[in-house]
Amino acid sequence: METYTFLRQLADSWVLLLLTLFFLGVLLFAWRPGSRAMHQDAAESIFRNEKHPASQRKMEAE
Numbered sequence: 001m002e003t004y005t006f007l008r009q010l011a012d013s014w015v016l017l018l019l020t021l022f023f024l025g026v027l028l029f030a031w032r033p034g035s036r037a038m039h040q041d042a043a044e045s046i047f048r049n050e051k052h053p054a055s056q057r058k059m060e061a062e
Contacts, residue, residue: 029035 030039
C-alpha cells in the first residue's frame with residue numbers, strides 16, 4: 001500500500017473520528033455547568049478598570 005493511500009484512509013476514518021470527539025469535548029467543556037461565572041468574568045474584564053461610563057468620558061474629552 002502506498003503511503004498516500006494509507007494516510008488518506010487514516011484521515012478519512014480515525015482522524016475524522018478523533019477530531020469530531022475533540023470538537024464535542026470542547027463544546028461540553030465550554031457549556032459545562034458552573035462555567036457561567038468564568039465566562040461572565042472574561043466578558044467583563046475589559047471594563048474592570050473603568051471609572052466612568054463611556055458617555056461621561058466622551059463629554060469630559062470635549
